[in-house]
Amino acid sequence: MKSTILNFKKNNVNNLTKKVFQIVFLFLVTFSTQAQDKKAKELLDQVTAKVKSYDNIVIDFKYTLNNAKENINQDSKGNVTIKGNQFVLNFMGVTKIFDGQKTYTIVPEDEEISISRVNEKDDNAITPSKMLTFFNSGYKYTMDIVQNVKGRKIQYIKLNPTSAKDQRKEILLGIDVQTKHIYNLIEMGKNGTKTTLTVNSFKTNQPLSKNQFTFVQSKYPNYYINKLD
Numbered sequence: 001m002k003s004t005i006l007n008f009k010k011n012n013v014n015n016l017t018k019k020v021f022q023i024v025f026l027f028l029v030t031f032s033t034q035a036q037d038k039k040a041k042e043l044l045d046q047v048t049a050k051v052k053s054y055d056n057i058v059i060d061f062k063y064t065l066n067n068a069k070e071n072i073n074q075d076s077k078g079n080v081t082i083k084g085n086q087f088v089l090n091f092m093g094v095t096k097i098f099d100g101q102k103t104y105t106i107v108p109e110d111e112e113i114s115i116s117r118v119n120e121k122d123d124n125a126i127t128p129s130k131m132l133t134f135f136n137s138g139y140k141y142t143m144d145i146v147q148n149v150k151g152r153k154i155q156y157i158k159l160n161p162t163s164a165k166d167q168r169k170e171i172l173l174g175i176d177v178q179t180k181h182i183y184n185l186i187e188m189g190k191n192g193t194k195t196t197l198t199v200n201s202f203k204t205n206q207p208l209s210k211n212q213f214t215f216v217q218s219k220y221p222n223y224y225i226n227k228l229d
Contacts, residue, residue: 037141037142037143037157039143040141040142040143040157041141043143043155043157043175044141044157046180047175047180047181047182050179050180050181054204054205055083055204055205056081056082056083056204056205056206056208057081057082057083057202057203057204058079058080058081058082058201058202058203058204058206059079059080059081059082059199059201059202059203060077060078060079060199060200060201061077061078061079061080061197061198061199061200062075062076062077062196062197062198062200063075063076063077063078063091063195063196063197063198064076064194064195064196064197064198065193065194065195066193066194066195066196067191067192067193067194068192069192070192070193072193076091076092077200078090078091078092081206081208081212083208083212083213084100085098085100086098086099086100086212086213087213088212088213093107093108093109094106094107097213097214097215098118098213099213099214099215100213101117101118102115102116102117102118102215103115103116103118104215106220106223110224111220111222111223111224112223112224112226113217113220113223113224113225113226114226114227114228115215115225115226115227115228116227116228116229117229138161138162138163138166139159139160139161139162139171140159140160140162141157141158141159141160142157142158143155143156143157143158144156144157144158144172146177147174149183152176152178152183153176153177153178154174154175154176154177154183154184155174155175155177156172156173156174156175157172157173157175158170158171158172158173159171159172159173167189167190167191168187168188168189168190169188169189169190170187170188171185171186171187171188172185172186172188173185173186174186179202181199181202182199182202183198183199184196184197184198184199185197
């Protein structure tokens, strides 16, 4: 049972990592104007310019998973620090560190650390640079509704996958019109599952330790080290 729960957590951390980078690095790509909404592209371009100006980004977020049919309603919180092609993600009690070459997954509950070298050609690889091209193709996007959230004007852009094999029905990306920062990302699955990642805090150009993205094995003397490659 314990191993099942831990595997569940690891899988959720992997999925959540992808969603976090979808939010941040969606705006570092160049969007094609073909068959797309020009107003949506203009807003995306504005956010692109804003995000590219930052040296680093620190995000606190809330992750919600809902499926009424399966009676699933799960809330989790986490945070991620990103600089260049490095990141540290804390989610569901698990820490993932990517130093630019290797990923370190630290699970205190199991006193286990998994170490793997990342292959950028792997479709399942989770790195900032990999996410730079996530939305570059395979989606049509249009302007959607505007909502007032606690005095903030949130403009949504709808992204529809063009592949029939994609299990997501649609994606809604909420953008704060004033700050040009991401407010949330909502994914609607074809099976009725709805996942929402809401940014509670979006900080930039923070003073980071020089060892922020360095794995220090001596901090975990009793942990089992699992080298995957």
